[in-house]
Structures are given as C-alpha cells and as structure tokens.
Amino acid sequence: MKNALLILTLSVSVFFTSCENDDNETPINAITPTCTDGIKNGDETDVDCGGSCTPCDTGIVNPDSYVFEREGENTVNFGGQTTRLKMGDEILSAFKDDTASAAKIQAMYAHEEGANDFEDADLNASDKSVRSKTAASKDLFGANATDQALIRAEFDGWISAQVDEVFPNWNVAAEAGTAGQIADGESTRYVSAKGLEYNQLFNKGLIGSLTVDQILNNYLSTVVLDESDNIDNNNNDIVAEGKSYTIMEHKWDEAYGYAYGLNADAANPNADLGADSFLNKYIGRVDGDNDFAGIAEEIFQAFKLGRAAIVAKNYEVRDEQAEIIKEKISTVVAIRAVHYLQQGKQALSKETPAYGTAFHDLSEGYGFIYSLQFTRKPNSSDSYFSKTEVDTFLVDLLGDGENGLWDVTDVTLDALSEAIAERFDFTVAQAAE
Amino acid sequence: MKRFSVITLLISLVWACTSDNAVSDEPAEVSFERGPMLVNWADNIIKPSYESFSENLTTLVNSFETFRADTNVSNLISYRDSWVEAYMSWQTVAMFEIGPAESVDFRFSMNTYPTNTDNINSHLASGEYDLSLSSNRSSKGFPALDYLINGLGDTDDEIVAKYTSTDKEELMMYSEDVLNDMVLLTTQVLDGWNSGYRTTFVENDGSSATASVDRFVNDYIFYFEKFLRAGKMGIPLGVFSGSPLPENVEAFYKADISKDLFLKGLQASQDFFNGKHFSSTVKGESLASYLVNLDTSEDREDLSNVINSQFDKSRELVVALDNFKIEIENNNPATNMLLAYDEVQRLVPLLKTDMVSAMSIGIDFVDADGD
Numbered sequence: 001m002k003n004a005l006l007i008l009t010l011s012v013s014v015f016f017t018s019c020e021n022d023d024n025e026t027p028i029n030a031i032t033p034t035c036t037d038g039i040k041n042g043d044e045t046d047v048d049c050g051g052s053c054t055p056c057d058t059g060i061v062n063p064d065s066y067v068f069e070r071e072g073e074n075t076v077n078f079g080g081q082t083t084r085l086k087m088g089d090e091i092l093s094a095f096k097d098d099t100a101s102a103a104k105i106q107a108m109y110a111h112e113e114g115a116n117d118f119e120d121a122d123l124n125a126s127d128k129s130v131r132s133k134t135a136a137s138k139d140l141f142g143a144n145a146t147d148q149a150l151i152r153a154e155f156d157g158w159i160s161a162q163v164d165e166v167f168p169n170w171n172v173a174a175e176a177g178t179a180g181q182i183a184d185g186e187s188t189r190y191v192s193a194k195g196l197e198y199n200q201l202f203n204k205g206l207i208g209s210l211t212v213d214q215i216l217n218n219y220l221s222t223v224v225l226d227e228s229d230n231i232d233n234n235n236n237d238i239v240a241e242g243k244s245y246t247i248m249e250h251k252w253d254e255a256y257g258y259a260y261g262l263n264a265d266a267a268n269p270n271a272d273l274g275a276d277s278f279l280n281k282y283i284g285r286v287d288g289d290n291d292f293a294g295i296a297e298e299i300f301q302a303f304k305l306g307r308a309a310i311v312a313k314n315y316e317v318r319d320e321q322a323e324i325i326k327e328k329i330s331t332v333v334a335i336r337a338v339h340y341l342q343q344g345k346q347a348l349s350k351e352t353p354a355y356g357t358a359f360h361d362l363s364e365g366y367g368f369i370y371s372l373q374f375t376r377k378p379n380s381s382d383s384y385f386s387k388t389e390v391d392t393f394l395v396d397l398l399g400d401g402e403n404g405l406w407d408v409t410d411v412t413l414d415a416l417s418e419a420i421a422e423r424f425d426f427t428v429a430q431a432a433e
Numbered sequence: 434m435k436r437f438s439v440i441t442l443l444i445s446l447v448w449a450c451t452s453d454n455a456v457s458d459e460p461a462e463v464s465f466e467r468g469p470m471l472v473n474w475a476d477n478i479i480k481p482s483y484e485s486f487s488e489n490l491t492t493l494v495n496s497f498e499t500f501r502a503d504t505n506v507s508n509l510i511s512y513r514d515s516w517v518e519a520y521m522s523w524q525t526v527a528m529f530e531i532g533p534a535e536s537v538d539f540r541f542s543m544n545t546y547p548t549n550t551d552n553i554n555s556h557l558a559s560g561e562y563d564l565s566l567s568s569n570r571s572s573k574g575f576p577a578l579d580y581l582i583n584g585l586g587d588t589d590d591e592i593v594a595k596y597t598s599t600d601k602e603e604l605m606m607y608s609e610d611v612l613n614d615m616v617l618l619t620t621q622v623l624d625g626w627n628s629g630y631r632t633t634f635v636e637n638d639g640s641s642a643t644a645s646v647d648r649f650v651n652d653y654i655f656y657f658e659k660f661l662r663a664g665k666m667g668i669p670l671g672v673f674s675g676s677p678l679p680e681n682v683e684a685f686y687k688a689d690i691s692k693d694l695f696l697k698g699l700q701a702s703q704d705f706f707n708g709k710h711f712s713s714t715v716k717g718e719s720l721a722s723y724l725v726n727l728d729t730s731e732d733r734e735d736l737s738n739v740i741n742s743q744f745d746k747s748r749e750l751v752v753a754l755d756n757f758k759i760e761i762e763n764n765n766p767a768t769n770m771l772l773a774y775d776e777v778q779r780l781v782p783l784l785k786t787d788m789v790s791a792m793s794i795g796i797d798f799v800d801a802d803g804d
Contacts, residue, residue: 173566183567186541346797351648352535356567433799 045316060312065267066256066304068249068311070237075245076266078257081214083128085261085276087111088206090118091130092277095162095199096190098170102163109159131155134209137217138224139381140374147387151209155202162198166190176406184356194404195355197363203277204336204367208374211258211279212329216376217383219255220306220322226315235313252307252318259283259303259329270296279329286332289339291430299328323378330375330384333368334424335431338417340365342432344405345413355406362397362405362413369393372420384423393419465726466718467646468638473708473717474649475631481711482525482701483623489519490619494612501605504596506589513582517690520575524697528656528705531649532634533625537618540660541570547681548576550584557603564614573611576684581608584686640793647794650720654784655798657702662781665695666774669761679761688758696751699777703744720788727791736791740783747776 033042035053043051050056068075087108094105108117113127135141135151165179170190174180179193191197218224225248232238234248245253260269262276269275273284273296287296306321340361347358372385372393385393393416401407417428496515500508523543530540549571556562556572564573581604586592596604637645663673664683671677682691708719716722721737750773754760760770785796 171563171566171568173563181567183538183541183570186545186570188567188570350535351532351643 058309058312058314058317060305060308060314060317062305062308066260066269066300066307067267068307070239070244073244075249076253076256077243077245077250078253078261078266080128081254081257082261083123083126084130084133084210085258085278086120087118087123087126087128087130088203088210089277090120090123092199092203095159095202098167100163100167102160105159105163106156109155130206130210133214134206135213135374137213137221137374139217139221139376140213140383141217142223151387155205155209158198158202158205161192162202165192166198176403182356182359184354184360187356187360189356189360191359191363192404194398195359195362195406196366196398196404197360200360200363201367201370204364205370207278207282207367208333208371212333212371213374215255215258215279216326216329217374219251219258220325222319225251225318231315234310246310249307249310252303252310255325256303256307259299270300279332282336283329283332286335289335289430289433291426291433292335295328295332299325299332302328326376327378330377331424331426333371333375334384334420335426337365337368337372338420338426338428338431340368341413341417341420342428344408345410346432348408349410359405362408366394366397369397369416369420385420465723466638467640467644467723468635470708470718470720470723471635471638471645473710473719474705475626475635477710477713477715477717478705478708479526479529480623480626480631482529483619483626485711486519486522486526487619487623489515489522490616493519494616497608497612500596501609504593504601506593509582509589509593509596513687516575516578516582517687520684520690520694521697523575524694525701525711527660527698528653528702530656531652532630533622536625537621538567538570539618539622540656542618543574543615544576544683545571545574546576546579546683547685548572548574548580550580553577553580553607557600557607560603560606562610564610573614575615577611578608579684579686581611582686583684642795642797646792650789650792650794651797653702653705654781654789654796657784658781661695661698661702662774662777665691665698666757666770666777669757670767670770670774671761672771672774677761677765677767679758682757682761685758689756691757692751692754695757696748699744699748699751703741703748706740706744720792724788724791736783736787740780740788743776743780743783747773747780750776 033039033044035044035048038047040047042053044053045051046056066076091105091108094100094108104117107115109129110131111117111123111126111129114125116124118124131152134155135148141148169178169180172178172180174182174191174195176195177193179191181188181190183189189197190199227247230246230248230251234246237246239245240247240250243250257266259279260266260275262280263269264272264275269280270287273287274281283296283299286292287294302321302324306318306325309315309317309321344358344362344365347354347361369390373383373387373390375384376382377384396412397408397416398404400409400412414428417431421428421431493512493515496508496512500512526534527540527544534540552569552572556569562569562572582592585595585604634645637643641647667673669678669681682688683694684690706719707721708717709715710717721741724737724740750769754770754773755763757770761767764770789796
C-alpha cells in the first residue's frame with residue numbers, strides 16, 4: 001500500500017515538473033505580464049490568476065463558521081486544549097486563596113492523571129497538564145531544553161513566591177519594600193515587596209508560554225503540520241486511527257483550541273470573546289480598541305480559511321493563513337504589553353499616584369512583555385523578541401530603584417513601550433488607550 | 434489635546450458658515466477666569482460641605498454613645514435618625530474625591546456597598562481586624578453601619594436584643610471602631626483642605642490636563658457616571674449585569690431611603706454645576722456660568738439650560754418612583770425606574786462630551802478594565 005502511494009506521489013511530481021518546464025521554455029522578455037499570457041508572471045500566484053488578476057480557483061470551500069465534516073461527521077476536536085484552559089483558570093483562582101500551599105498549586109500546575117488537584121472532576125481524570133505544555137513548542141524549544149527548563153522554573157517560582165512572600169502578608173498593607181494588599185479602585189490587589197502581582201505574571205505569562213507558543217510555534221508550524229506522512233495521509237483522506245479527522249486537520253484544530261477552546265459556540269467564537277482568562281480575552285480587548293477593530297475577525301478568518309485549505313489539500317493557502325495568524329496574534333501580545341505600561345504610567349502620574357492601579361497594570365504588562373519571547377515573526381524562524389531581550393526589558397522595568405515598581409519612572413515606561421512598538425505596525429499612542 | 438484643536442477648527446468653520454446670521458462676525462472674547470470659580474468651589478461649596486458633614490458625623494457618634502450607655506429602642510431610633518442624616522449629608526461631599534479625599538481613598542472607605550456581612554461577622558467573632566486595610570473597605574463606613582443598625586433583626590426589639598445579648602461587647606466595639614475610622618478619615622480630609630490643599634487647589638488655575646478645573650471636572654463627571662448613575666441606580670437595576678440586583682441598592686437594610694440618598698446626590702451635583710453656595714440660594718462662578726460666558730451665541734447659553742432641564746427632568750421621574758428596592762423587586766422589567774435611569778443617563782453625554790468640549794477639557798478616565 002505504502003509503496004503504491006509512493007509511486008503515485010513520484011509520478012505526480014514528475015508530471016508537475018514537466019509542466020513547469022514547458023512554462024519556462026516560453027520567452028520571458030516578450031511582453032509585459034498580462035492575465036491572459038498563459039505564464040505565471042507579475043504578481044500572479046498561479047498562471048494568469050491571483051495578485052492583480054482574478055483570484056485563482058483554489059478548490060477551497062470556505063465555510064461561514066468553523067464547521068468541518070467528513071461524510072457528515074464532525075472532524076473538529078480540541079478537547080485537550082479546552083482542558084488546559086480550564087486548568088489554567090483554576091490555578092489562577094488558587095493564587096487568590098491565601099490558605100493554599102505551594103505544593104497544592106504546584107500540583108495543579110503539573111497535574112498528573114487521577115490526582116485530586118481540581119474542583120472539576122473531569123480535570124482530575126485528565127492526563128493533561130499545563131506545565132508540560134509551558135514553553136513546549138517544537139520550533140522554539142524542540143532543541144532548547146535549557147530555556148524550556150528556565151522558563152518552567154520561573155513559573156514554579158511565581159507560585160512559591162506567592163505562597164512564601166504574599167500569603168503571609170495577606171492582611172498587611174503593602175508599602176515600598178513590604179508585600180501586602182493595596183487598593184486599586186474598588187478592588188484589592190496583593191503584591192510583592194516590589195509591587196508585583198504574581199498571579200498576573202503567571203496569568204499573562206501563560207498567554208505567551210502556553211497559548212501563543214503552542215499555536216504559533218507548534219501547531220501552525222510546518223514541522224508539526226507536515227510531520228511524518230501527514231501530507232500524504234491528508235492528500236488521501238487517511239484519517240487518524242479511530243478518528244474522523246486527518247492528523248494535519250487535527251493539529252490545526254489544536255492551534256484553534258488554544259485560542260477558542262472555551263467559547264460557548266466554538267464554531268463562532270467572536271460572539272463571546274473573553275471566555276477564558278488567556279489569549280481569547282485579549283484578542284477581544286484589542287479588538288475593542290477602535291485603533292485595532294477587526295483584528296479578531298482577521299484572526300478567526302485566517303484560522304477558518306487555513307483549515308478549509310487543509311481540506312482542499314492546498315498547503316500554500318494554509319501556510320499563508322498561518323503567517324497571518326502569527327503576525328496578528330503576536331501583535332495582540334505586543335499591543336497589550338504597551339497598553340499596560342502606558343496605563344501604569346497614567347495611574348502613577350495622577351496628583352495622588354494610584355499605586356495599586358499602576359501595580360496591577362504593570363504586573364499585567366510584565367506578563368505580556370514576558371510573553372513576547374513566544375511570539376513569531378511571519379515567514380521567519382524567529383520570535384519578535386528573543387528571551388535575552390525580554391529578560392533585559394524586565395530587569396529594566398524593575399530597575400529604577402531597590403523597590404521595583406514603587407520606583408519606576410515615566411522614562412523607563414516610555415522607553416520600554418517604544419522599544420516594543422517599533423517592531424510592530426502600531427504606535428505607542430494607539431496601544432495606550 | 435489634538436482632538437480639541439480639531440474641535441476648535443470645526444467650531445471655527447461652523448462660525449464661518451453661519452456668520453451671515455450672527456450679530457457680529459467676531460467670536461466673542463473668552464473672558465471667563467477660572468480662578469474665581471475655583472475659589473467659589475473651595476470656599477463656598479467644598480469646605481462648608483465637609484464642615485457640615487463633619488458635624489453630622491459628630492452627632493452620629495454622640496447618638497451611638499447614648500445608645501451604648503442606655504441601650505433601648507428609643508435610643509436605637511435616635512441613633513438611626515442620626516445615621517440617616519449623616520448619610521444624607523455624605524451625598525453632598527461624595528463627589529469631591531480630589532486631593533486629601535483621594536489620598537485617603539475617602540469614597541470607597543466611607544461608602545462601599547453592598548457591605549460584606551460575612552466579613553463583618555467574621556470580624557465580630559474574631560475581634561481581630563484592621564479597618565485601614567483595602568480589603569476591609571466593604572466592612573466599614575455607612576453600609577456597615579446600615580447592617581449594624583438596621584440589619585440585625587426584623588424589628589427594633591430584635592435589634593436591641595442583639596445589642597443586649599452576649600454579643601453586646603463585640604457589636605459595640607465594632608460599631609465604635611467603624612465610627613472612629615469614619616471620623617478619622619473625615620478629619621484628615623477637612624484638615625487637608627484647611628492646611629494647604631485649598632491654596633494648592635485654587636492657585637492651580639490654568640487650563641492644562643493637570644490644572645484644578647480640568648482635574649476636578651473629570652472627578653465630578655466620574656462621580657456622576659459611576660457612583661450616582663451606575664452605583665445608585667444602574668447596577669441594582671441590572672443595566673450592566675443583565676439581571677436585577679436589588680440587594681445592591683444603597684442602604685439595603687433601610688431601603689426606604691435609597692431613593693432619597695440618590696436625590697440628595699443628584700441635587701448636590703446640580704447645585705455644584707450651578708455654583709450654588711452650600712446651604713444657601715446664592716450662586717457664584719460655576720460650570721454653568723462658565724458655559725454662558727464661553728460664548729454669547731445662543732447655542733452655548735442653551736447648553737447650560739439644557740443641562741439644568743435634564744437635571745430637573747431626571748429628578749421629576751425619580752421622585753415619582755416607589756423606593757428603589759420595591760421598584761426592582763416588584764417589576765420585571767422595572768420599567769418606571771429604567772425610564773428614570775435613562776433620563777439620568779442623558780446627562781452623561783451632556784457633561785462628558787458637550788460641556789467638556791466647550792471648555793476644552795479632556796476626559797482622563799476610561800471604563801475600568803474589569804480584571
């Protein structure tokens with residue numbers, strides 16, 4: 001069977017190759033490119049179509065919502081992603097329970113099948129864990145176990161710091177150099193001696209290290225999508241054993257699940273963005289800013305068209321959509337990083353500086369800056385910012401004095417904002433409000 | 434600020450287009466001085482309001498001491514009356530969250546509701562609490578007293594019975610601590626105004642984002658939108674949550690005063706707009722006179738009239754309502770109260786868009802992030 005497929009593939013390749021040779025024999029200096037010259041030239045994406053010509057017939061059937069079926073059976077499944085997002089939400093709740101032990105929160109983070117870590121029994125029964133997918137993408141960490149270990153240690157550290165530094169001072173008023181509670185409007189925030197809210201670091205850090213990393217650097221990567229004989233199987237509609245979907249379809253859906261895994265109607269997720277505390281919520285927030293309205297739809301459409309392209313076995317269109325998603329989701333992370341730095345600056349500049357409000361904003365900003373190392377430039381193997389650059393930013397954010405955020409200056413906040421925004425197609429002012 | 438240059442440009446263009454009908458082609462010179470308005474606000478409104486509130490608070494403390502010394506129904510009623518009076522008086526100062534008030538987080542410390550009865554009961558049981566903590570703001574102030582004075586039993590006899598039971602010491606001690614906290618904060622705010630902030634406030638009479646007028650107009654509108662409109666009406670009505678929350682009315686345990694508390698706050702807002710001296714009919718320089726002065730063309734004079742008419746219309750509809758809790762509990766949807774709320778809501782764009790753009794004041798607050 002396999003041999004037969006191989007021969008088929010080879011003959012198809014030969015067939016295509018000979019066609020391309022024909023095209024190349026046509027003189028290319030004859031005339032300016034037109035949409036009727038029978039040559040792929042100009043900005044055309046195929047012979048006489050695409051670019052400024054009429055769109056090519058891709059054979060792609062792009063549905064209105066994220067619904068894909070094979071012989072009447074649903075092929076979209078991302079239960080593992082939904083499970084991890086739910087685990088993430090429960091872990092965040094535990095950060096606010098000052099009676100929780102570090103061991104308990106750590107066990108939730110590194111859940112093992114059957115352990116009684118969560119309120120939700122289904123989560124306890126699951127063999128999935130959040131920690132095992134932290135900084136776990138093939139592209140960025142497949143050959144970088146060192147950074148993976150350092151990053152996971154950082155998340156472990158935020159758990160123990162919350163329990164060891166903040167919980168003992170739960171009923172103490174925070175001041176410079178002293179952990180404790182502080183007012184932020186009608187809310188009460190719980191911060192470290194340097195003004196950091198560890199739950200925000202953990203939460204916004206996971207947006208990068210879990211959701212963004214898994215989507216952009218793992219499931220949308222050709223290394224994962226095209227692994228092994230995924231292309232052959234997808235070309236021939238050979239489904240995963242006992243499943244309705246091909247492996248490639250499923251990989252794409254797993255990316256989708258990290259973005260939309262908790263929406264009420266996952267086929268139309270933009271109806272209730274904010275369904276979880278991670279990427280989903282902040283796609284919604286950025287979309288709610290007039291400067292970036294429409295970005296949620298662009299991300300969703302790219303996911304949908306890319307998935308439809310897989311069904312149509314059109315990997316060129318699939319990969320174009322993956323690049324769009326990489327750029328847009330990376331931009332969401334960067335916008336929020338700058339947004340919170342600027343909100344923090346505004347809170348500190350009041351006649352009576354609103355420290356609690358500022359620390360909350362800047363702790364969110366800290367987490368989003370941390371997440372920048374998991375972004376991904378389109379058509380590149382690099383993230384927008386390296387781990388080293390991100391680490392330097394974070395040292396700077398806490399480096400204006402010995403008490404961290406208590407001492408941070410406008411100059412530092414603006415410099416960080418500019419340094420982030422300049423690698424993207426938005427301004428600090430656009431992200432600020 | 435760029436926004437306002439554009440608005441100015443647009444206004445200029447409109448002038449140019451309509452100059453044929455105008456008496457004069459020249460735009461009226463803006464002669465309004467912000468300094469005297471700040472003086473009027475500080476000396477004739479803000480400080481006298483705080484002083485009066487402080488006196489009401491002293492009366493409340495005295496009534497409590499009487500009740501403590503001689504715990505009976507009659508003294509409970511006097512104590513409650515003093516609480517109502519002080520709570521009404523609070524409505525005249527709640528909007529002044531600037532300077533010393535902002536420093537001590539006055540508004541949330543004095544009036545965060547619904548009060549956290551679980552927390553209060555746990556404090557009563559343990560006897561260990563620090564009322565200065567942020568997390569205890571929902572366990573003190575007027576709403577905590579509401580629970581302690583009105584919420585411990587269905588009848589006055591039942592309430593007095595609590596205060597004469599084995600829990601007596603804890604209840605009296607907690608009430609005293611709550612009252613002391615309120616007095617301390619109020620003293621700090623009043624002292625702040627008397628010992629320097631009045632001068633700071635009045636002398637910062639420019640027109641930049643950090644000038645007193647710009648700052649205070651923002652605080653005033655923020656109060657109106659978030660605390661008067663949303664806190665007292667919108668949130669209990671379920672306008673933001675989608676489902677009615679009658680337990681979120683102000684003074685929940687004495688719900689027949691929620692409406693009066695709102696009306697007092699509405700009146701104080703309108704009086705401030707008109708520069709009315711505290712407890713007097715005399716008016717000084719104000720947002721209203723500023724609007725009239727900004728432009729003698731009919732449009733602008735209209736705006737202050739429009740705002741006053743909208744205040745009046747809002748009041749008219751709210752006055753006609755039953756008490757808020759009953760309106761919300763007995764009607765689904767609470768149509769009459771929602772109609773009244775809509776009139777109150779109409780003041781928001783008048784103040785937050787029309788008035789501030791006329792005065793070239795930028796709004797510096799956005800809807801809270803919600804996380």
